[in-house]
Amino acid sequence: MNIETYFKLSYGLYIVSSHYDGKFNGHINNTVFQVTAEPAKLAVCSNKNNLTTDYILKSKCLTISIIQEEVDLEYIGHFGFKSGRDFNKFEKINYKLSDLGCPVVLDKTIGYFDCELESTFDLGTHILFIVSIKDAQLFDNEKSPLTYSYYRNVIKGVSPKNAPTYIDKDKLSKLEEKPKSKHPQYVCNVCGYVYNPEEGDEENGIPPGTPFEDLPEDWVCPVCGVDKDNFSIL
Ligand code: FE
Numbered sequence: 001m002n003i004e005t006y007f008k009l010s011y012g013l014y015i016v017s018s019h020y021d022g023k024f025n026g027h028i029n030n031t032v033f034q035v036t037a038e039p040a041k042l043a044v045c046s047n048k049n050n051l052t053t054d055y056i057l058k059s060k061c062l063t064i065s066i067i068q069e070e071v072d073l074e075y076i077g078h079f080g081f082k083s084g085r086d087f088n089k090f091e092k093i094n095y096k097l098s099d100l101g102c103p104v105v106l107d108k109t110i111g112y113f114d115c116e117l118e119s120t121f122d123l124g125t126h127i128l129f130i131v132s133i134k135d136a137q138l139f140d141n142e143k144s145p146l147t148y149s150y151y152r153n154v155i156k157g158v159s160p161k162n163a164p165t166y167i168d169k170d171k172l173s174k175l176e177e178k179p180k181s182k183h184p185q186y187v188c189n190v191c192g193y194v195y196n197p198e199e200g201d202e203e204n205g206i207p208p209g210t211p212f213e214d215l216p217e218d219w220v221c222p223v224c225g226v227d228k229d230n231f232s233i234l
Contacts, residue, residue, distance in 0.1 A: 003167060011148035011165070015065040015079050016044055017103045018055035024090045024103040025051045028080030030148050031164050032064055040133040042115060045126050047162035051084040053127060060117040062131060063098050065105040067146040072203060073157060073193070073223045075108055081160050081191040081224035099135055110145060111138035126164055157223070158192040183211040186231040191224035194234060 017026030031045035044062065046053045056062045067075075079089060094106040098114035105112075115131035148165070151157040159166040183197040195201065195215075200208040201222055206215060212231070220227050 006165065006167065007149075007152070009165075013067050013076075013146045013148055013151055015067060015105045015109070016046065016052055016056075016062055017065065017105065018052050018059050018062045019102050020055040020058045023055075024088070024095075025055055025084035026063075026065070026079055026089060026103060026105065027052045027084075028067075028076060028160075028163075029064075030159075035130065041118065042113065042131050042133060044115075044129045044131060045123070045164050046129065047126050047164075049162055056117060056129060057120070057127075059101070061098075061100040061102050062115050062117070062129070063100075063102040063104050064113040064115065065109045066111045068108050068110045068140070068143040069146045069150055070143070071108045071146060071155070073155060074203075076151070076155070076157055077191065077221075077223040077225060079105075080163075106139070110140040110143050111136070158194075160191055185234040186212045187234045188221045188224060188226065189230050189232055190226050191221060193221050193223040195231065 011030040012032065014029050014032050015026045016029040016032070017024065027050050029044060029046060031043075033043055035041050035043045042064070044064070046056065082089070090103055095103040096106060098104050098112070100114050100116060102114065104114075113133050114135040116134055117129055118132050119130045121128040121130075185197065186195045187193070195212055197211045198208060200206040200210045201219070202208070204219070204222055206219065215228060217228070221230065
């Protein structure tokens with residue numbers, strides 16, 4: 001078995017959102033694909049532990065906001081590595097409501113689908129939703145949609161534990177060649193983000209060459225926001 005084969009499957013990255021009882025939630029999803037044209041239907045796979053999954057089952061609708069390529073890890077972390085059970089993900093986000101009442105993310109997106117739930121398939125850890133498209137709108141026809149391969153190779157992102165494409169970090173670390181460095185790399189135990197001292201965290205003011213031990217005490221994981229105590233040596 002060659003785990004790297006998994007990385008040759010192509011996916012896009014989306015925010016799947018729904019509503020229930022006046023509340024909104026959404027999460028990053030990379031298993032959204034069109035399955036029929038007439039009538040137009042999509043398949044969406046979602047972990048049973050996700051709050052959005054509960055909302056979709058209750059409200060019978062969802063929106064798929066298409067993320068643009070130019071996003072940072074913080075944006076992905078907000079929707080992908082934090083639970084809506086802990087805070088309102090839409091509080092500081094620009095959004096509008098679809099005709100079916102689900103939130104559509106307007107920040108860093110290029111369009112969306114508004115969908116009605118048709119059927120579900122129990123996949124054990126996940127549920128596969130078959131949804132019919134009730135509306136589709138584009139905000140920006142110039143920008144490219146974010147793909148999983150761009151996210152992984154350019155933005156250097158990883159899959160959260162609830163994603164269908166999650167791969168255990170022990171398996172990953174065996175695969176990925178570590179650059180020779182006198183300072184070790186550290187991995188976030190929550191989201192799998194790897195702090196590489198040679199690269200630093202320039203978006204958050206940490207220059208290349210900063211060892212993990214020298215990071216300021218208030219430094220947090222740029223993806224999921226947990227503090228240094230949640231990191232272990234790789
Ligand atoms: Fe993290």
